[in-house]
Amino acid sequence: MTSTMLAECADCPIRHRAVCALCEPHELTLLEDIKYYRQFAPGDTIVWAGEKLDFVASVVTGMAALNRTMEDGRRQITGLLLPSDFLGRPGRSSVRYDVSAISDVSLCCFRRKPFEDLVESTPHIGQRLLEMSMDELDAAREWMLVLGRKTARERIASLLAMILQRETQAKPADAGSALRIDLPLSREGIADCLGMTLETVSRQLSHLKRDGVIQLEGRRTVLIPDMDQLLLEAADDADGGVLD
Amino acid sequence: MTSTMLAECADCPIRHRAVCALCEPHELTLLEDIKYYRQFAPGDTIVWAGEKLDFVASVVTGMAALNRTMEDGRRQITGLLLPSDFLGRPGRSSVRYDVSAISDVSLCCFRRKPFEDLVESTPHIGQRLLEMSMDELDAAREWMLVLGRKTARERIASLLAMILQRETQAKPADAGSALRIDLPLSREGIADCLGMTLETVSRQLSHLKRDGVIQLEGRRTVLIPDMDQLLLEAADDADGGVLD
DNA sequence: GGCACGATTTGATCCAGATCATGGTAAATG
DNA sequence: CATTTACCATGATCTGGATCAAATCGTGCC
Structure with missing residues (x-):
């Protein structure tokens, strides 16, 4: 719609x-x-x-x-x-x-x-x-579910997934190629979004990188090789699909 | 309005x-x-x-x-x-x-x-x-501010204040007399509202009682002797007043 | 290029709240 | 009335993320 x-x-x-x-x-x-x-x-x-x-x-x-x-x-x-x-x-x-x-x-x-x-x-x-x-x-x-119940790692993944979904719905993106987010938020901004500290944000991004869920290119660019993997990390229910 | x-x-x-x-x-x-x-x-x-x-x-x-x-x-x-x-x-x-x-x-x-x-x-x-x-x-x-940034004690106070404000706006309540909340939520329900565990809810309620911020009457009734005190505990900005 | 400064990463330690465990109390049930 | 069961309070311990503290990394500026 x-x-x-x-x-x-x-x-x-x-x-x-x-x-x-x-x-x-x-x-x-x-x-x-x-x-x-x-x-x-x-x-x-x-x-x-x-x-x-x-x-x-x-x-x-x-x-x-x-x-x-x-x-x-x-x-x-x-x-x-x-x-x-x-x-x-x-x-x-x-x-x-x-x-x-x-x-x-x-x-x-x-x-x-x-x-x-x-x-x-x-x-x-x-x-x-x-x-x-x-x-x-x-x-x-x-x-509110993210803020109330998710772990630091899940929060980061949830934020990336949320932004990615917003961006790809605006500009459908070529399926197959790695997805790219050019994050305008600083680490502190991410922290303030997710109810945590900038240090924890930084650490969890490093961990997600170490585990191959994301790649970091410079300070503000995140590459997502596998969207499904990211959604798994976000602990979101499978169906991100639009209801109705 | x-x-x-x-x-x-x-x-x-x-x-x-x-x-x-x-x-x-x-x-x-x-x-x-x-x-x-x-x-x-x-x-x-x-x-x-x-x-x-x-x-x-x-x-x-x-x-x-x-x-x-x-x-x-x-x-x-x-x-x-x-x-x-x-x-x-x-x-x-x-x-x-x-x-x-x-x-x-x-x-x-x-x-x-x-x-x-x-x-x-x-x-x-x-x-x-x-x-x-x-x-x-x-x-x-x-x-989201409550879930992302407030302490356990502040969360409890915020929830009580929120419910109280909803109830008193419906039924203006006689100023002066102690305010009463008949909480339909169980401790676990409160915990699920506030993104914490039922044990923490129970402890913080006990602490607020010990400190004279609230009184507990049975399991489900909370008395608030001083609304201002409660709002202070909730760490809300002073003006709860309606804007505009 | 080299310098300076803010942004970020990473390490060490701490602590609020989670988790685990136990006992109490009141309402529901037979 | 006795007993079961759900709820609740509280103590003991553990831990994820906060806090404190340095290094690095980039980036803009001269």
């Missing part, structure tokens, strides 16, 4: 799911005056926790993270935003986490008020948003 | 948020033939992972849990369903987790197809569902 949506949007200047629903000829014209683009560099804070936001947005390129930080500095990344992901909340203008750019990020932003009006007047869009937020909810719950 | 919605529904036979949006005189009549009730006893499985569901539902009374279980038996509760919570997914009929009753649960169920039609034809309802699923998404992300 997702990839179908992308295909339908081939001629839309904004190539991501959130907007695809808006990309029918009529709405597209309508949108021209309520949307605009913003760029961010790695490390930039896109949204501060509690800040009032006058826009919602959809990620076009790059990776961003939702961070919850405690007073004493403990941090948890509670979500990764990849191209097509939606940022913000129609109907509420601030959130309790902040959003920061991991790599160079470009957002397609929509001014809040006209966007909310659009959602109200275009059921199609509201339904798409509902579907997307429920997908995110399922993903968040899946991640 | 939530409590307002409840108040508006005073004359609706189904007293919970999900349905409140449907409880305007016109829809209520309409709904009579697509909704029905179901009851479950503690331990009952309401939905099996992967099972095809022909309904969506809203919790009327009781508590249910969403469980993810791994092949080797490790389990994580990825969500608690309390009265007013929504169960199911319009537009998709199966999920990867199963749902089990913690206490006696009664559900108000809606036949899937007519409900989906209703959502499509009544933007009001779709918007309410969107709002609810985004609330749940925020809650799930909040929980």
Whole structure:
């Protein structure tokens, strides 16, 4: 379904799911005056926790993270935003986490008020948003299993598998050849995603490499010779297939 | 807002948020033939992972849990369903987790197809569902901080605070008097919520009692003499207040 | 190229929470 | 009422991952 949506949007200047629903000829014209683009560099804070936001947005390129930080500095990344992901909340203008750019990020932003009006007047869009937020909810719950019950090794494998699945669904990838991830996250970023320390991340990556599950090329590139092996390490139920 | 919605529904036979949006005189009549009730006893499985569901539902009374279980038996509760919570997914009929009753649960169920039609034809309802699923998404992300970064003691306090906040928002509670939680979850259930073992749960409850943060009355009743103290133990940011 | 500094790896040690083990208590059952 | 059974508390020990502490490795910069 997702990839179908992308295909339908081939001629839309904004190539991501959130907007695809808006990309029918009529709405597209309508949108021209309520949307605009913003760029961010790695490390930039896109949204501060509690800040009032006058826009919602959809990620076009790059990776961003939702961070919850405690007073004493403990941090948890509670979500990764990849191209097509939606940022913000129609109907509420601030959130309790902040959003920061991991790599160079470009957002397609929509001014809040006209966007909310659009959602109200275009059921199609509201339904798409509902579907997307429920997908995110399922993903968040899946991640709770990782954080609550998986070992360090399983967590690393789960993260790699998750990113790989997100990337290959966007760009189907030639079957057979080794899969490649160009990880924009630092070791510390990975640690904050997985609820562990950067040292443990580093060690487990080394172990997975030693055991032939992954190869490391430079600091940020991971090669996966065998996706099934990785999924095994992630201790995921076999069926990663889409339900329904 | 939530409590307002409840108040508006005073004359609706189904007293919970999900349905409140449907409880305007016109829809209520309409709904009579697509909704029905179901009851479950503690331990009952309401939905099996992967099972095809022909309904969506809203919790009327009781508590249910969403469980993810791994092949080797490790389990994580990825969500608690309390009265007013929504169960199911319009537009998709199966999920990867199963749902089990913690206490006696009664559900108000809606036949899937007519409900989906209703959502499509009544933007009001779709918007309410969107709002609810985004609330749940925020809650799930909040929980990821608990699972990823909090200590055992903080986790227990966080769970008690979360349940307390859910209950007092439903039924405002007389300020001043000690707050009471009648915990339907067993020690093992709490452990599976918090990603720990039942022994650790038991120990930390004892410690919190020893330190005067809580009192235990029998096995399932917890008294909270000072909510602020509890929130301090939970290491939550001060403002539990609703944003916006 | 060579230098400097942040990112990463790797080693040594520690500790919070898991695991293993035992006994207590209250509700369910015959 | 006696007995079984599920739950719960608590003690003893173990261990995975945290913490502390150096080396290396890359990368950008002069």
